[in-house]
Amino acid sequence: MARGSVDVHVVRGDDGTIRIVTASPVGAPDFTRAVLDAAGAVLTWSVLGSPGLPMAEIHDAARAQQWLWAVYGERVAGAVHACATGELTDARVPTDPTPLAGSAARLGFGHWAARWWPASHLDGIPALQPDLLGLELAALTHECQQLFDDDDDQPDDCVAKLIGDHQVALDPLIQWWHATPPPTDTARQLESVLRSVDDAADGAGLDGPALRHLRSALTQPRRPDGTPVDPATLFARHDDYALAAGEPLVTGGRLIARGSGTNDWRRYPPGFVDASETAVSWTARALGARRQIEVEVVAHIAAPVTAVPLAAEVQVNDGPRNRVPLSRRVDAWTGRADLDLPAGDTEPRIQLGVLLPGFDPGPGPEGGADRDAVRALVRRRLAAAAQLDTHNSPSQEGTYGPFLAEIAAATTDEDY
Template sequence: MAPGADEDGREAEVVVSRGADGTVRVIGDPAVGSDSPFRDADGRTAVPDVTRAVLDVAGAVLAWPVLGDARLPTAEIHDVRRAQQWLWALYGEEVAAAVHACAVGESAGARVVAEPAPLAGGAARLGLGHWAARWWPASHLDGIPALRPDVLGLELAALTHICQQLFDAEDDQPDDCAAELIGDHGSALDALIRWWHSAPASSGTARRLESVLRTVDDAADSAGLDGEALRHLRAALDRPRPDGTPAELTELFARRGDYALAAGEPLVTGGRVLARGTGTNDWRRYPPGFVDASESAVSWTARALGARRQIEVEVVAHIAAPVTAVPLAAEVRVNDGPRSRVHLSRRVDMWSGRADLDLPAGATGPRVELGLLLPGFDPGPGPDGGAEREAVRALVRRRLATAAVADRPDAPDAPPRDGTSAPFLAELAAATTDEDY
């Protein structure tokens, strides 16, 4: 492959420019133009975008488009000195030099041919993994299985360790978290070891499992971590791999059979129904793992109970939804009036709540706008992203279909074993586990 060319032989060209505030931008795809994935037209921090993978690195933020061809990231660099440690390894020396020239005022900007190194592929995969942890649209209603956060977390720990050149010792990079991820998800190591031992030795899954396990072990050793799970891992890696018998992933990664009960008052029926409808399910307004990602997960009913007017809200819960008290709420607006909030409690597989409506006694057919949010987390309502969310669902369905046949020798158009196209271990587990979806 010629320098400056991508895997299809096309030149990987980037645009380097300096903003009025001194930040230097590297646009990985010139077709993006001047639109920033990080800030809006007024220079404010942009709201989270379900179609972009974002990674906080030393001195900069990187972003890749999840939909379409993600060749090289766009970077917004706020500290060029810190970023120089990875710029050359991600984009090549010519781009690193152009960034420095922009930063010191020697250049107003340039179009430069990049020479991506192996770090570029690892960084793109790490960014996609963090995107999956945040935006994966798990839904019983849409038939999209959830990813096991512990399995994904351990692979993210391995990827973070591989991409350590992207990070430095400063404490402003939340994505530099290999040790924390291992500490949070180390309990899944035993299941991964058993999966590795049971997978055919010649399979791509066995190779990927061994690579992740060895990298996790190396990351834990570098961070000085210890514990029973890690000692078990090191012992398993030191011994020859046994010829195990195939194991059912449903046994290794069994989920609880039903949602746990939480405090929550069941909605009462009765009264006269004034109106029914569905609300907006904007994934950006609450953390992952709270709500089923389907557009039809949110419903409401307006009732007349004597002289009272009341709205009832029901929301299908995510399988991992917390059972402890959380301030998840529905934001309600009736007849273009002020916005109010309805507190929601979880009961079995639903979030639900109700509140009085300020409507005249004779009012019928109220116009209701309703959306979900988590106060303190919510960036505010944004434009309707229904088309984008449907494109994300199509993407994850394709990835799950690829994962389901990844190790079949007769699989058509077998995916590459590296890069963003290769399934994550969590996708392999989700695609082959007999879940009730």
């Protein structure tokens, strides 16, 4: 992050909300923004631009004062206080960027990666190992504790839960650390994460075999034996997944039309659907007097195998939107339903998307160019992570340097 002073716009809205407006674009799609819930405010960064100071929407200025000065500097904190007391409604204020601003940006990006990373067999983008990413998020959250307070309205202040949910990755993380030569950037990053997790677990009163092993490893002299390890193998998960497995969804009948649907990442949780633009496809067939649509959606490698209400939303010729229930068959979600087509209509205009009912915010703008920009971003990051693992001299994306999960993903030898 640049250390020079940058002006931000501090403004009080009619509803009392105070906004700190930076150069980040407004109105960008959800999947291009990193978001962090802090004490009394929500912080937002664009992941597609250069890392910088966040936008802030402050709903409780008194609570936010504990971290405002440490992220934006004292002048911005003073302007927010003046807005809160009614002395000021609008001001341009120079900032004094601080180390906490960089750590907060990295934490926000880590949460973005956990939610929006576009893992895809079709596009050749490997998934991030969730337990490895979760432990690094725990370490970063611990380092950014000044952003949070004791209230329970900050879901991103979740150190104990992150450690509890992802401690299965501690032993392989220690193995990776022991096998990595001390002078390297990766070794320093590994040790920093392990020590932060240990400190956070101690502060939260957590215990258990994995954490006791961690504490023992950190108190013993480290003697790397020079034996190389493959991070991708250390953290590999063996899922029941094989691309193009299972029987093809073919029902016979006369082919009317086929096409691709829209793969809007906002409409289902992470880990359900392959992120490729070509992951959603459909085929319309004539079966005597009936008209039927068959839907096939390539599943994410981590897609749940238990029953979930994933569905396709089908619209024919600008008519009503109808939902087709989908079921998982190893590597794909599939389903079929009858179509209501006007007599003689042999080339229907069909729009189709995939969603999880109850989670779905509804269809949004097309967004294909933004999704392509995200894919380009993660490909650059994976290339930098591979360079770091090999040469320890990556071209970093600002404060969003490669996470350990990205370094491990960049070394995978799976079919991506």
